[in-house]
Structure formats: C-alpha cells, structure tokens
Amino acid sequence: MIRSVAYSKAVLAGMAGAVAWEAIARVLIRAGVPFFDLVMTLGTLILPHAPAWEAWLAGMAVHLLVGAIWAVFYAYFFWSVLPLRPALQGLVFAFVPMPLAIFIMHPQFDLMHPLVQSGQMSASGLFGLGGGAHEPISIAVGHLIWGTMLGLLYTRPVGFPSNRPPLLVRQLGNSRPSSDAAPKIAEHRFMFATGIECSYPTLEGGRWRMDQMAACGHYRHWRTDLQLVRDLGLRYLRYGPPLHLIHRGPDQYDWAFLDEVAAEMQRLGIAPIMDLCHFGLPDWLQNFQNPEVPQALADYARAFARRYPWVQFYTPVNEMYVCAKLSALDGLWNEQCRDERAFVTAVRHLAKANVLMMQAIAAERPDAVFVNSESGEFYQPCCPDPAIRRIAAFENERRFLPLDLLYARPVHEDTRAYLLQHGMPSEEYAWFMQQDVRRRAILGVDYYEWNEKLIDNTGHAQALGELFGWYAVARQYYQRYGRPMMHTETNRMDARDGPRWLWRQWHNVQLIRQTGVPVVGFTWYSLTDQVDWDIALREPLGNVNPVGLFDLNRDPRTVGLAYQHLVRLFGADLDGAPSVEVVLEEAAKITNRQARRLHA
Known part of the structure; x- marks a missing residue:
C-alpha cells in the first residue's frame, strides 16, 4: 500500500514521544525510582568526559532523532493498519522497536561505551539484567510512553482544519485576471480529456x-500538471477550482490561485x-441543507464567468446524486446525515443550484456549454422476491x-410522492418543471467498477462489478434525457489492470456511438493518483490509490502511456466527427420536435 505521509507531523510526533519519555524518566529518577537513564547513557557515549548538561543535550539530540526516524517508519507502514484508536495504534507499534532496543541496542552499550571500557561505569550485563530487571523494564515503559504519544499526535495525515486553509494558497501573491483570449482550438469536436481530482468535502x-488538490500535490505542482496534460496530447481538462478557498463570503472572492x-x-492551449x-462548500455556507446554497453558488458562477470570459465549458455541480447520497x-x-428528508433537501438544493448557475453563466456567455457530469448508476435485484424488486426499482428511479x-423531466408518480413526503414543496417541483436549461447541455456519465449494484436478499446494495458496462448504463440515461453524452470519469483501482479497463471503456464509447448516440468526449479521471478514494474520503488515512495517468511523483503509469497511444491512434479519425456545436444544434431540433408533439 502506498501512503501519503505528513512528514513534519510524523517527525514532530516522534520527537514529542521522545520528550514525553525523557520527562517521565527524569521525574522518576529524581524521585529515586530505579529507572534506566537512556538519555544520559547516550550522551556520555558521545561525550564521555563532558559536563553533565552537555552530555544530556547530546543524548537528547540522539533520542529525538531516533524517535523521529521511527515515527516516519510508523507513518509509512503502520498508521491506520489496525482498526484501533490512534493512541492504541501507537502503543502497539511501540512493540516493534522495543525488542530491538532491549535485546540488541542495550547490550551494545557495554561494548561501545568508553566509560564502561575504562571501568568508570559499571556494566549492565546481558539485556541489562546485571543491575536488576529495572533497566529492560524501563526501556519497555519508555517505548510505551513514546508510542502512545506518537499515536495521539500522528493522525489525519491528509486534509486540514476547515478554518486554516493551505499556506501555499494564501501566499500566491497578487491576483491578476487572465486575458479574454480563448485557447486556440479551431472547432471543438471529439474531446479526449483527463481531470484534476478536486473534491473538497468536510468531515x-x-x-x-x-482537499484532494492539497493531498495530491496539485497546489505545489500545478504548472507541471498542466504541462503533463499537453504532453499526453490532450487539450481538454476537467478542472475544479477550489470553491472553498475562492468563495470567501457573499460577494467576496479570492481569485489569486486561479x-x-x-x-x-x-x-498551453488547454x-x-x-x-x-x-462535493463541498465554503465554510460560511456550511453544507447542502442550507437553503442559501443555490443563490450563493449562482452568484459565484456569475462572478466566475465575468472574470474568465474565455471559458466556454462548465460543470456547474458535479455528480449531484452522489453528493446528496454520501452527504x-x-x-x-458535509452534513453527515442519514435520513430521507435530508437527502431530498440536498437534492433540491443541488439541482436548484445547478439550474441557477447554468442560467447565470448563460447570461454572461450565451454560447457556454454545460457538461452535467453524473454517476451512471444501476441497481439489479438479486432474486424474484417482490420486495427486493421494489427496492431495486425505487433505487433505479431515485438515481x-x-x-x-x-x-x-416529470418524475415517476411514486417518486414525486416520495419528494413531497420528504419536504419538497409542490411549488418548488412546479418551478423545476418550468425551467429549460437543456439546450446547451451535454450529459456526462461517469462509470467505475462499483457503479452497478446488487440489491441483496436483505435489501442492501452491494457493489456488483462491471456487469453490463458503461454502454448499457449510459444508454439508459440517453433514452431518458436524449442529451448528447460524454464519458466524463473512469479509472481502475488496480494499476496493473488500468490499460485493460481503459480499452474496455473506450470500446463501450465506440459501440454506443455506432448505434447513433452522440458521444462527444471521453475522460480518464484523473491525471494523477488520488488519496483515500478507496474509502470514499470518509477518513483522512492518506492511502494513495494508483488510479492516475501519473503517480504522485508525476511519473507516468502504464495506463497513462496507453491513453497517450489511444489518443494518437484515434485522434485523427475523430477530427472528422461533428463539432460540439453541430451536435447541440441537432439535439435542440430533436427536443423541439418532441415538444411540438407533446403540445399537438
């Protein structure tokens, strides 16, 4: 397992453990308790004839250094491995260096120590038992003190307190808007893309x-990341500016980083x-239960479009269903609720925010294109039990x-009753049905190996793996909405299987295009590896998931080379595909014909 390590936090935790060990040892020794004086032993080993205070300083320096080194080892290989509280994890880890110290290092002191060799200090014997059992016991107790302190202090290696944003972002300097010039792309046709993982929920x-941009190093390496996009032969990039760092309050924006x-x-022409x-909000907006969220995000979208008038493609709100479900x-x-009413409230606010944001952006840039990225979900009943089938049918509507x-799009009658039962006013539902933001919209369907789920015989959803694939799931979304489509996210947790998964997804895209479904793009998400996505960001453990085109050192993964080859192989052929504008115009004609039939 690859780990994202907070080195400074690990070093400080290890040193703090060493200080705690020495502080307790010093108190016990002064109280007359027989306790092995490790620091003075180390100090006189280095400076045998120096004054006591100099020897103590030298010994303490070594003690701190060793504590820090073992702490980094703990952070890399042991942190979060056991399902224990942090203090207990550190306590258990202390049993790793403890026997080495007792059975190897301590006996070496007699052989190395100049004062022992000269007879000025008595030898402690094998394992320190010559002077009694207190020496090995002291070393064991000291390690337990150190380990407990280490476990208490080394927690949450990724993320940051919500009220203390990353220092790098605050130090970027004076803000200056970019020019109005758009990247020089003659015409937007098929869009091969990747993305920068940018989730920022709160816990x-x-x-x-x-903050995934912080965890994955994008705030430090953003120039390199953008260059890597072009090195792959890509011009399109899903990019999520850090909303929580930009939108500081009502009408307050910090655009410096962006x-x-x-x-x-x-x-670079991206x-x-x-x-x-x-997946997140600024602190001042709290969470998705807040009714002020839709208008606040609409104001942000309007300000964004005014500041960057050259930007044409937007995803106003990413994966509304997933955001509402997990929150x-x-x-x-975010709100960390577990009830149907909270879910419906989050859906209402996310959908309304999306509508208002699209309208606000379109008012500033009428030719804006909206890529509404959503997770392509599907629920399969495990058996013919009517109750299980009803659950699967409900989930397939709720998605x-x-x-x-x-x-x-009018919802199913049962689904509408569900909405009204759990807090959606009928007037608000009517408002949604009166809006029309589809005309410049592309429906993005994301797909991962856990998107298809089985409703088991207890009524719970279990990840099913790739049963039908993106083709079948995306087709359901196309049949429901009739929008031009884009494969907007995919990756594979097993890096060795990444190239195979890439080609499977690409062949799904080719197949659905052959049936006449207008697919205008494909995305491997994301550019680099991600952190803690294997547990859906529910804990800040620092586990690096090898899903990127590049690892966190910005070295290419095999799937990155495969994607580069795929783009080169199919890019020229797809240069003749209809432009995005043509596809949107054709979709608008179909929508108009459908509307006329409905009103005939």
Missing part, C-alpha cells in the same frame, strides 16, 4: 477539510471544463432524481 461536523492557473491554461462545485443519506461527508429536476 467531523465541518471541522476537517478533505488567475495564475487560468493564464497558464491559456498559454480548454478547461470548469467544475464549479465538487445526506450515507452520512460520510435519476437530480437530473430529472435539472432537465425538467
């Missing part, structure tokens, strides 16, 4: 922020698909809820 009641990034995108809200139904992020509201 622990909003106190801890899981101004720098946007200017570099223009220089056309971003700007992802304005990705308000599964209780993992569409946010998009139904966004695209003003």
Whole structure:
C-alpha cells in the first residue's frame, strides 16, 4: 500500500514521544525510582568526559532523532493498519522497536561505551539484567510512553482544519485576471480529456477539510500538471477550482490561485471544463441543507464567468446524486446525515443550484456549454422476491432524481410522492418543471467498477462489478434525457489492470456511438493518483490509490502511456466527427420536435 505521509507531523510526533519519555524518566529518577537513564547513557557515549548538561543535550539530540526516524517508519507502514484508536495504534507499534532496543541496542552499550571500557561505569550485563530487571523494564515503559504519544499526535495525515486553509494558497501573491483570449482550438469536436481530482468535502461536523488538490500535490505542482496534460496530447481538462478557498463570503472572492492557473491554461492551449462545485462548500455556507446554497453558488458562477470570459465549458455541480447520497443519506461527508428528508433537501438544493448557475453563466456567455457530469448508476435485484424488486426499482428511479429536476423531466408518480413526503414543496417541483436549461447541455456519465449494484436478499446494495458496462448504463440515461453524452470519469483501482479497463471503456464509447448516440468526449479521471478514494474520503488515512495517468511523483503509469497511444491512434479519425456545436444544434431540433408533439 502506498501512503501519503505528513512528514513534519510524523517527525514532530516522534520527537514529542521522545520528550514525553525523557520527562517521565527524569521525574522518576529524581524521585529515586530505579529507572534506566537512556538519555544520559547516550550522551556520555558521545561525550564521555563532558559536563553533565552537555552530555544530556547530546543524548537528547540522539533520542529525538531516533524517535523521529521511527515515527516516519510508523507513518509509512503502520498508521491506520489496525482498526484501533490512534493512541492504541501507537502503543502497539511501540512493540516493534522495543525488542530491538532491549535485546540488541542495550547490550551494545557495554561494548561501545568508553566509560564502561575504562571501568568508570559499571556494566549492565546481558539485556541489562546485571543491575536488576529495572533497566529492560524501563526501556519497555519508555517505548510505551513514546508510542502512545506518537499515536495521539500522528493522525489525519491528509486534509486540514476547515478554518486554516493551505499556506501555499494564501501566499500566491497578487491576483491578476487572465486575458479574454480563448485557447486556440479551431472547432471543438471529439474531446479526449483527463481531470484534476478536486473534491473538497468536510468531515467531523465541518471541522476537517478533505482537499484532494492539497493531498495530491496539485497546489505545489500545478504548472507541471498542466504541462503533463499537453504532453499526453490532450487539450481538454476537467478542472475544479477550489470553491472553498475562492468563495470567501457573499460577494467576496479570492481569485489569486486561479488567475495564475487560468493564464497558464491559456498559454498551453488547454480548454478547461470548469467544475464549479465538487462535493463541498465554503465554510460560511456550511453544507447542502442550507437553503442559501443555490443563490450563493449562482452568484459565484456569475462572478466566475465575468472574470474568465474565455471559458466556454462548465460543470456547474458535479455528480449531484452522489453528493446528496454520501452527504445526506450515507452520512460520510458535509452534513453527515442519514435520513430521507435530508437527502431530498440536498437534492433540491443541488439541482436548484445547478439550474441557477447554468442560467447565470448563460447570461454572461450565451454560447457556454454545460457538461452535467453524473454517476451512471444501476441497481439489479438479486432474486424474484417482490420486495427486493421494489427496492431495486425505487433505487433505479431515485438515481435519476437530480437530473430529472435539472432537465425538467416529470418524475415517476411514486417518486414525486416520495419528494413531497420528504419536504419538497409542490411549488418548488412546479418551478423545476418550468425551467429549460437543456439546450446547451451535454450529459456526462461517469462509470467505475462499483457503479452497478446488487440489491441483496436483505435489501442492501452491494457493489456488483462491471456487469453490463458503461454502454448499457449510459444508454439508459440517453433514452431518458436524449442529451448528447460524454464519458466524463473512469479509472481502475488496480494499476496493473488500468490499460485493460481503459480499452474496455473506450470500446463501450465506440459501440454506443455506432448505434447513433452522440458521444462527444471521453475522460480518464484523473491525471494523477488520488488519496483515500478507496474509502470514499470518509477518513483522512492518506492511502494513495494508483488510479492516475501519473503517480504522485508525476511519473507516468502504464495506463497513462496507453491513453497517450489511444489518443494518437484515434485522434485523427475523430477530427472528422461533428463539432460540439453541430451536435447541440441537432439535439435542440430533436427536443423541439418532441415538444411540438407533446403540445399537438
């Protein structure tokens, strides 16, 4: 397992453990308790004839260094391995260096110590038992003190307190807007893309922020990351500016970081698909239960479009269904609720925010294109039990809820009753049905190996793996909404299987295009490995998931080379595909014909 290690936190925790060990040892020794004086033994080993205070300083320096080294080892190989509280994890880990110290290092002191060799200090004998059992016991107790302190202090290696944003972002300097010039792309046709993982939900009641751009090093390496996009032969990038760091309050924006990034995108000729809200909110908006969220995000979208008028592609709100489900139904992020009413509230606010944001952006840039990325879900009943079938049928309707509201598609009668029962006013439902933001919309369908689920005989959903595949799931979404489509996210947790998964997804895209479904793009997500996505960001463990085209050192993975080859192989052929504008115009004609038939 690859780990993202907070080195400074590990070093400080290890040193703090060493200080705690020495502090307790010093108190016990002065109280007359027989306790092995490790620090003075180390100090006189280095400076045998120095004054006591100099020997103590030398010994303490070695003690701190050793404590820090073992702490880094703990952070890499042991942290979060056991399902124990942090203090107990550290306590258990102390049993790793403890026997080495007792059975190897301590006996070596007699052989190495100049004062023992000269007879000025008595030898402690094998394992320190010559002077009694207190020496090995003292070393064992000291390690337990050190380990407990290490476990208490080394926690949450990724993320940061919500009220203390990353220092790098605050130090970027004076803000300067980018020019109005758009990247020089003659015409937007088929869009091969990747993305920068940018999720930023909060945990622990909003106190801890899981910022993937920070965890994956993008704030430090953003110039390199953008260059890697171009090195792959790509021009399209799903990019989520850090909303929580930009939108400081009502009508308060800090554009410093994004101004720098946007200017570099223009220089490199990258056309971003700007992802304005990705699983989180600024602290001042709290969470998705807040009724002020839709208007606040609409104001942000309007300000964004005014500041960056050259940006044409937007994802106003990413994966509304997943965001609402994990925040308000599964209780993992943000509001961390676990009830149907909270879920419906989150869906209402996310969908309304999406509508208002699309309208606000379109008012500033009428030719804006909206890539509404949503997770392509499917639920399969495990057996013919009517109750299990009803659960699967309900979940297969519920997965569409946010998009139904966004695209003003009347929901199933039972689903509408569910909405009204759990807090949606009928007037609000009517408002959604009166909006029309579809005309410039592309429906993005994300697909991972866990998107297809089995409703088991207890009524719970279990990940099923790739049963039908993106082709079958995406086709259901196309049949429901009739929008041009894009494969907007996919990856594989097993890096060795990444190239195979890439080609399977690509062949799904080719197959659905052959049936006449207008698919305008494909995305491997993300550019680099991600952190803690194997547990859906529910804990800040620091586990690196090898899903990127590049690892976190920015070295290419096999799937990155495979994607580069795929783009070169099919890019020229797809240069003749209809442009995005033509596809949207054709979709608008179909929508108009359908509307005329409905009103005939």
